[in-house]
Amino acid sequence: MLRQVSHSDPLAVEAVDLVKDFGDTRAVDGVSLCVPTGSIYGLLGPNGAGKTTTLRMLLGIIDPSSGTRVVLGRDHPLDAAQEIGYLPEERGLYPAMHAREAIAFMGALRGLPMSEGRRRADVLLAEHDLGDWGKKSIRSLSKGMAQIVQLLGTIIHKPRLIVLDEPFAGLDAINQARLEELIRREVRTGVTIIFSTHVIAHAERLCEQVAIIAKGKVAFNGRVDEARARLRPIVRLRTRQSDGPWRTAIPAAARREGDEYVFELPEGGPEPLLKVLIDGGAGIETLAIERPGLHDAFVAIAGNAAAAAMGEEKPQ
């Protein structure tokens, strides 16, 4: 966690009941979000959940079928375009442009003069040890490198709000770490970051708040620890004895993972559980009480099918 965001922080983005229909298909169904200023906000959900459509509505690329959104205090997001940076899911750069020009051009789209954009591009490229790439055309760069160039173009104009759609997709481990560091660095300067991902581990490492979207609807919206708090802690127990009176302490829903019993911590907490186990002669070999991860929370909130879809890609 980088910085505690209090509820009194003004909202960078507020969306109320956003709906988007494509023909007869409802892609987004009543999404409401509140993104505090200076926070990292994750949109979690499997592919096709409606994350990108929600982001595109927040950015003003498309208008919602119904609902409202206020972005950086403006009713129409394009009015705040100069203060927003956007990295789309499908990366887009002109292949013939030099990397330095591409970064400056993206700044110019957001109101930064080209000359200043070139100067800042040189600084950013140098900061990321990419100074030699400035004069190379985009088509000569690898996919990952081009993605980093585009990311630099996203922040070149020093936006107050950065929207990243699946920013880690296609990046190797080194560049994923570089991107995470860049996100942390931006947020330290007070920038608000919204990013969508279907890799829960990234959200768990970076986000203070998340919205879990499934089938176009917000299944959960709040702090990461609140999502986790929805689940009871998990007990992992290994005993020397296979049977005895202590077995009454094991809930019926407990499952076996190898030699371990895995179950939710009962309502009474750890002390009554321990007493029954000890008095019942379980012969405790190991006992761990784990806080549930965001993935577990996601499974509980969005359902197993959504979780399975999310689990297809693991972070490196």
Add this chain to the structure above:
Amino acid sequence: MMRFLRCAFVIARRDFSATVLSKTFIFFLLGPLFPLLFGGVFGSIGARVAQQTDRPVVAVIAPQDEFQRLAAARAQLAEAIGGDALVSLVGYSPEPDLAAQQKRLLASRSPPIRAVLSGGLENPKLAGALGGDPGAVGQLKMLIANARSGSAARAPDLPMTAIAVSSGSLAKDRASTAQIAQVALFLLTLMLSTMVLSQLIEEKSNKVIEIIAAAMPIDAMFVGKLFAMLSASILGLVVWITSGALLIQLVKHGGVATLPTPAVGWPAFLALGVIYFGMNYLLFGAAFLMIGAQASTAREVQTLSMPVTFAQVLIFGFAAAAIGDSNSTKGLAAAIFPLSSPMTMLARGAEQPELWPHLGAILWQALWVGLILRAGAQLFRKTVLKSGPRLPWWRFGRA
């Protein structure tokens, strides 16, 4: 408004640099040379062929004085209708074996003799391959009749007071200027239309459209793209006009000054030419950008090119029909219909001296450029970006 213009300028600058600084722009500049080269090559071949086939050479076997009278009659006729349209005559003194002489002459390749005229003026006989050319035979009959009567020598003098222009010649000359200007405008726009059709394919295929759409109104992007192409086209136009004027100056005796003077005068006409080129380009460009924006692949753009070209030809035909009749219902309709208006009004500039209708026309055309661009951007947002609520068709445009 300033932000809108700044956004449009960013797009225009990028597109203009990408177009003008690419190697292919050289071919764009050389584009109009190709039809000229083809015209020159095939024209000279055609002229040579025509020289060999259309102007039959007739050998005249006759005493010297009779041939002189025949040649004088031909010269007189050539003065009236032009030498190119008449048979050529080559004189030969009679030889003892006339049949052999005829046979030898008909076999001659230099000059390529098509027929032999013998027997003198009193008893002429024609032998040769002129059966399919009754006009040539008729000419020979007339030449022989004139040579017999000696009318060439008795041609009367016709004193003439030279007047630079008369109403008949002025109308004809101005109509020519109108026609030439309109064709030039049409051809230039025709060449550029396909380029405009494919303007958004690049952004759509490399996904830059998403970044642009998140940063500025789509209308600004449309305006930027259109003006980038207009700037590149005007650059080309300047090169072509300069080269064309230089060519005319070199080729035509007296240079551009010999071209028919338009009614509004050359300076105003040239200024109107540039403005109407811009307007014609912007109107067609806006319409084609709107159509092309719906295409998602280069193949779709190619498929769209043909109907778009035919539509342009049709509109050109509508504008051309107004030449010489600019105040008729047809002429006014062509001037009011936005897409034919620039071509019609340029032709009007060649034929009518009043300048005020042009001011109205330019404002009218500019209004339509804005309306078409606005509709194009709305359509793009609606159909390509799938933006906004579903509305019934009568509320389209308010999304």
